Amino acid sequence: MNALLPGQPTDESTNPMIASSEPPPAVEVLSAEKVFSNGTRGLAPISLNIAEGEFLTLIGPSGCGKSTLLKLIANLIEPSDGRLLWWRGDFTQVGREGRRFAFVFQEPTLMPWARVDANVRLPLELANVSAAAAAPVVADAIERVGLSAFTRHYPRQLSGGMKMRVSIARALATNPNLLLMDEPFGALDEFTRNKLDADLVRLWWERKLTNVFVTHSIYEAVFLSTRIIVMAANPGRIFRTMTIDQPQPRDEGFRDSPKFAAYCRELSTWLAEASLPSATGGTS
Amino acid sequence: MKPLLESEAFVRIAAPLAVGVVLFALWETGCRLASVPVYLFPKPSDIFTSLIHNGPSLLRALMVTLRVTLQAFAAAVVLGTLIAFMFVQSRAIEVSLFPYAVLLQVTPVVAIAPLIIILVKNTQASLTICATLVALFPIISNTTLGLRSVDPGLANYFRMNRAGRLKTLIKLRIPGALPYFFGGLRISSGLALIGAVVAEFVAGTGGRSSGLAYEILDAGFTLDIPRMFAALFLITLTGVALFAAMVVLSRLALSNWHESEIGAQT
Numbered sequence: 001m002n003a004l005l006p007g008q009p010t011d012e013s014t015n016p017m018i019a020s021s022e023p024p025p026a027v028e029v030l031s032a033e034k035v036f037s038n039g040t041r042g043l044a045p046i047s048l049n050i051a052e053g054e055f056l057t058l059i060g061p062s063g064c065g066k067s068t069l070l071k072l073i074a075n076l077i078e079p080s081d082g083r084l085l086w087w088r089g090d091f092t093q094v095g096r097e098g099r100r101f102a103f104v105f106q107e108p109t110l111m112p113w114a115r116v117d118a119n120v121r122l123p124l125e126l127a128n129v130s131a132a133a134a135a136p137v138v139a140d141a142i143e144r145v146g147l148s149a150f151t152r153h154y155p156r157q158l159s160g161g162m163k164m165r166v167s168i169a170r171a172l173a174t175n176p177n178l179l180l181m182d183e184p185f186g187a188l189d190e191f192t193r194n195k196l197d198a199d200l201v202r203l204w205w206e207r208k209l210t211n212v213f214v215t216h217s218i219y220e221a222v223f224l225s226t227r228i229i230v231m232a233a234n235p236g237r238i239f240r241t242m243t244i245d246q247p248q249p250r251d252e253g254f255r256d257s258p259k260f261a262a263y264c265r266e267l268s269t270w271l272a273e274a275s276l277p278s279a280t281g282g283t284s
Numbered sequence: 285m286k287p288l289l290e291s292e293a294f295v296r297i298a299a300p301l302a303v304g305v306v307l308f309a310l311w312e313t314g315c316r317l318a319s320v321p322v323y324l325f326p327k328p329s330d331i332f333t334s335l336i337h338n339g340p341s342l343l344r345a346l347m348v349t350l351r352v353t354l355q356a357f358a359a360a361v362v363l364g365t366l367i368a369f370m371f372v373q374s375r376a377i378e379v380s381l382f383p384y385a386v387l388l389q390v391t392p393v394v395a396i397a398p399l400i401i402i403l404v405k406n407t408q409a410s411l412t413i414c415a416t417l418v419a420l421f422p423i424i425s426n427t428t429l430g431l432r433s434v435d436p437g438l439a440n441y442f443r444m445n446r447a448g449r450l451k452t453l454i455k456l457r458i459p460g461a462l463p464y465f466f467g468g469l470r471i472s473s474g475l476a477l478i479g480a481v482v483a484e485f486v487a488g489t490g491g492r493s494s495g496l497a498y499e500i501l502d503a504g505f506t507l508d509i510p511r512m513f514a515a516l517f518l519i520t521l522t523g524v525a526l527f528a529a530m531v532v533l534s535r536l537a538l539s540n541w542h543e544s545e546i547g548a549q550t
Contacts, residue, residue, distance in 0.1 A: 126455075
């Protein structure tokens, strides 16, 4: 596939999702590796370009380092070797207009003592945005996740799915360009998860976000992603990459299409291969 | 409209009240049937009569004790909270000072009260200091625990958003510590009263500034047992009132979100 694109680096992970014009990278992972303090090799050196506007999903058996990779991208941890670039620069210039990222955890991590609007306002307050300036932004973020009727509710009054929506609204309030999500819907029932996935795709498309998403669900990965990275464990590394070139924004109709089923089948096979003993322990 | 017996609120008040009435009735009839002399064990009616008869002096004594209690409680809350904030700021401070806080807690107030009463000339002040020492520890330990018990996910979120120490304290640690703090208040309010009464016993001061403990001592000397019980009754009533006030305060502050108070207002 790389042969079709002269002038591109030969690294397989830089496969562009749109062949015509390569968008600038939001994040570049340059042979970054992670060895934990106990000597475990969390990640073998990984090189990866995340293009602006991409919806990239990391999937793989447990211990494959997908969360570690996401934390590296979020600068929550430092690579043991190699480095990362954000918008072609170091991390110090992240946070400026057009170079913002937000992280959505597996848990909603809301403040139980604060109402929905106060929870969504939190990142703005921490960034010293005045209450008057924050109000319309907060209202807009809450509306985008469909919770306008619940602005004055407390988290305990909301269902699990609604709490997760608040968490996403809180991420949107900072007007991020890059959205990092670590199994955000993993604790939800399938019906709620499908609904939130559909809403997430719409948000990503409308806001021209770049998403990096970690999941265990094959269906979720295929439905959401423009590119899926299958990872393998011992040490954590990129096993294979799947590009899903389907019209955007996707809706529930995509789930029922034969193509969706075909992608899922293939991804399932790859995941099984990535979990085989022969696929693991190769370089350690 | 539900029948009264099915109403949770009614049962909560009526059931303990009924138990009280039954106990008092048993006490009264028991004393009457066995004709126990009043100087050994008075009947509730004797105590009530004494309460009315000695009303003014008992009320004055109550005010004295209440003043010491409230002063000590306020001092304990302010000091305890400040010390807790200090402990949370640095592990080194906590590690080096916490043993002394424990020392303060385990030393019986009866043992140090004479020393404090000798050192501090003003009786009112020395009593307040004794009661404060007793009431202080629950505030320190509970508030410290609360300020430390931060949801790790939220703490992570604050760190990621580069929140400073002060902002993390105000927006995350303090609200999260409130349930623990109110738990501390409940214990401490009762202890402030106990501290005040115990210190008064030790001080044993007469005259105009004597509190309920002195009333009890004095009633004992003069074998006026109903007055002794009346003073005891007032002390108990004060303790219950303080506790109830703390419960209401905690409910007002936490009923919207904290598990311990959710549904408590229904």
